[in-house]
Each structure stands twice: as structure tokens, then as C-alpha cells.
Amino acid sequence: MNHNVILTCAVTGAGDTTAKSPHVPVTPKQIADDCIAAARAGASVAHIHVRDPETGTISHSVEHFREVMQRVREADVDIVMNITAGGGGDWIPDAADPTRGGPGSDIQTPRQRHEPVGELLPELCTLDCGSLNFGDMVYVNPADWLREHARLVQAAGVKPELECFDLGHVWFARQLQQEGLIDGDPLYQLCLGIPWGAEADTETLLAMRNRLPHDAHWAAFGIGRHQMPMAAQAVLLGGHARVGLEDNLYLEKGVLATNAQLVEKAASLFENLGARVMTPAETRAHLALRDPNTGHVVEKAIETTAGGAA
Template identity: 45%
Template sequence: MSRKVIVTCAITGGSTKNLAKHPGVPKTPTEIAQASIDAAKAGAAVVHIHVRDPESGEPSNKLELYEQVVKKLRDSSIDVILNLTCGMDGIIELESVAPLKISPRSTLRAATERCLHAVKLQPELATLDCGLLHLGEAIYVARTSDLREMAKLMQDAGVKPELECFDFGHIEIAKQLVKEGTLKGQPLFQFCLSTGYGAPFTPTVLQAMKEVLPPSSIWGGFGCSIDEMPTVAQIVNLGGHIRVGLEDNIYLRRGVLASNADLVENAVGIIERMGASVATPAEAREMLGLVKRG
């Protein structure tokens, strides 16, 4: 029997940089839900959900927007695993250092607020970004105490954290949470590569990140922009699971804008040509130790 690969589709993301380039990036709850359904039909077992202000397209973390997307997906006839981001509302910008002055553009909120939607809506998965990120003039803040609190809240609600690791240090932080017992069960790691503020995608980097994981780990990853599909092939070759979607890349090929379903179909073709097969949502739940919701 061929190895089963779990395909995640990251539907819309939390950045505005691609909105001007691609008018088809989903913005409203209806668009996000429909794109998720289309991705699931194309072969995605998991959909990774951000939400946006329906008018402006600006990234949002409003509970009511997540509620609308989750309800539409659970009311549909499509079986797909929901993975809600908990990586929003973590940004600090400084207007000056001496004297220290925090910019009003900062979004940083308490850990309980950053994962409130996951606790209330109880998706099967939610992301836990495992460390600080340098974003040019901004900083994404994830203190170890924040991670402990968010992980506990998620797991108490029956939600499995997906450990987002943008660099080797993030893997070490996640390993500490596993070692101390904060994270229960088999850990699920996601390598976030070529984002511009973490590890680049190269086969050497990917191999090295895999080698420092705890032995019992489940892992997957993604590459951004032109690295998206080469990363799919390398991860499948190394035994991991994969993610594609408009959050990470808006092109099917040079100059041709993609849909989420297009990108999933491309990834499915790569997986199958490499002798593996795509996991169904039911198979993915069994592999990840999840219980179906909704």
C-alpha cells in the first residue's frame, strides 16, 4: 500500500500584500468557505483558515467572522478537517526605542484572546506559532508563557495544536513544551519555509529540521511563492505531509493566477507521481489522532 500524505490548503492568509495582484483571494466568510469546499473536493483533507474584513480585505481575528466560516463549512455536505489560525493579534511595532514608544499599529493581545475563537468553536486543529519572528520593523511575539497558556486552552477544548516552526529555534521551543508535558499526545509539527522571516527552503534545511524532531512526531511543511511545489516534492520524498494554498503562493505557473483548488490539484499530481497517495479526511483524522467535529 502506498504511503498516505495529508494535504492542507491555506485558503487566504493574514497578509494584504497579494490582494492587489490577485482579485480572487477570498475575503468574505462566504468566499472563504466556498474556497475551502472547492479545495476539499480537489483533495485537501485539511483547510487552514484565516479571516478578513469583508469590505477591506484587511486581516482580522474577529470571532464572529470565524463563526460564519465554520458554520458554513459544518453545514455543508463536505467532510474536511478545520484548522483555525491562532497566529493573529501578536504584533508589536515600535515608533521609537529611546524613549520606548509602541506604535498604535501594534495588535498584540493576551494569549486568551488570541485563541478565543479556537476554544469556542473547537476545530480539530489550531496553529501555535512557536517563537518570536522578525518582520522587518515589526515583531511577532510568542513568549514561552504565552505558548503554554494557549496550548492548555486549546487542548482543554479538545483542539490539537499544530506547531508552526519558522526556524530551528522554534523547533527547540516546541520540543521543550513536549518534554515538560504541556503538549499532550503525538506532536504535530509544521515547517514554515521561505516566508522571508525564517528558514529558507532548501533540501538541506528541510532534512536538518526533520532530523531534530522528537522521534514520535508527525510533521509536514510548506514553501512560499516559487518554492511551493518544489517543497511539496521534497517533503513527500522525506516522509512528511504538505500544505499549499493562496496564503503561500498565488500563481499556478509564471503569470497565471491560481485558485486554491488549482494548487491542491497540482500538489495531488506531484504526490501521486511520486508513488504516494492522498489521505482522505477520515484517514487524516486517524493518522493525527483527531475526533470528527460538527
């Protein structure tokens, strides 16, 4: 069991959730406000996407990311910032010509995906480690794109969170490390319950965890009703956890949640298990992240959580 937990709040995502809950933040101010509220509720990390303020759909605007970052940094709270770099991979074959992307497709090059990270230099960014049948679309991320993207993240000095939606993604993330494209102890995020990737159950989580390198830090999340059970299971198996409205809209059956409420519920759950949530400062030290105020990497202060048996 992990007794010192990094708790990430994924505040908005890019999915079609704004019509399902009024609590999903859309504008840069709303997203920043939810990051701040999550910090006050006890979150260690805020994971952010941005949305088009007019439509609520996905946006890749550096200026939207910049506004969120600035508002959070100027607030009277501290939280580690984690910017998505996984947008721009959505492929839906056109019905008339399947060799072309149809409505809803959204493809960016690795350099385009990296632009907000390279300009804003958050402490963390995501690196999605493979392609996937993602519901009714295909998330496109070929190996050579991933290598290019990993080099860009490495050159920026930002720590990548290696998002793995299936067991093969863990394999390829290890390959990136073996090729020297991941610096320091790697950080994995095991993503569970998204059709048609890894299922949200203990057996799948354990199988993925057991293939991690021995020096790995890792966290996991489940979507929908699996969010809290998978958060608890991750902590019991030695990892960290993620909650938030990107992955789940409900506090309990029929009751819509806010991000702060999900953070409070998870923190209370971990406390009842005998664990505690790490502060943002402790998180930076634990993961050897760059301090946003000084620009220097924080020295480790807590022992690395062991990974699996790979």
C-alpha cells in the first residue's frame, strides 16, 4: 500500500460532457477556478485541457492554456500543473471515403501537440503512449510520432506523464525509456475503462502495474462509476490516483459532482485506508519536478514508490 498519495484532479477533458453537467468548466477562467478549487480541496496536481469558450468543444489554443496557467499561478494556492499534450489524435473515417478523416476528426503533428508545453513549461505534461480504438473513433499516435514528441518534451525539461491505455502502451513506454528518451524515474498513468482499451478491474490494473520498470512512479484512474474503486485499488497496490470531471461526472448515483467534491471524496477515502495526500511541494520533491518559481529541479525528499516486476 502507498501511504503518501499524489492526487491528480483532471478538471475538464475534451469529451462531450458539457451538456451532461453544468459543473464541467469551459472557459479559461472557469477551468482555472476549478484548478484552484481542487487545490483548496487538497489535490496535489491539476491536469488540464482547454475548450473553445463559445462551443465547449476541444481547443488547442496556447493562449487559452496561458490564461489558465496565469490565473492559477497568481492565486493564493499551490498546485502542480499538468498540461495535456495528447490532443489532436482523433480520427473518424469519412463515410463516403474512408481514406480521409470525416467530421469530428482532429489530427495534429507532434510539434503542434507540444506547442503549449514548450511555450508554457508546466511541471508535467501527458504523453499518450500509443494508438487505440477509443470508443467509436481511433486515437492516432504512431511510434515514430511518439519518439519525436518524447524528444520535444525532453528538450523542454518537462517531466512526461506516460499515459497507458492498454498493456502494449506500457511496453512502448518502457522502450522510450530504454532509448534514452525519458529522463529520470519515469511517471506512468494507467488509464482504465475507456472502450476499447484496458478494462477497469483489479486484474487488468495489476497486470499493467507488474510490467512497469522498478524505478517507476505510477498512478491510475477509472472512468465513470469505476473512478473511486480504481483510485482506492491503485493506492492499495502501491500507486497514486486521479479523479475529476474529465473521467466521471457523478459524486454518487444520480448526484452530479464538482471537481472539488471528487477531490474531497478521494482524499477522505485514502485517509480511511490509512494514507494521506501529498502537498504540491512534496509532489515536486517526490517526482523531482521543476519549481515554477525558481526554475530549478526540486531535490527528492521521499523514497520512490516501487514499480512492478518488469
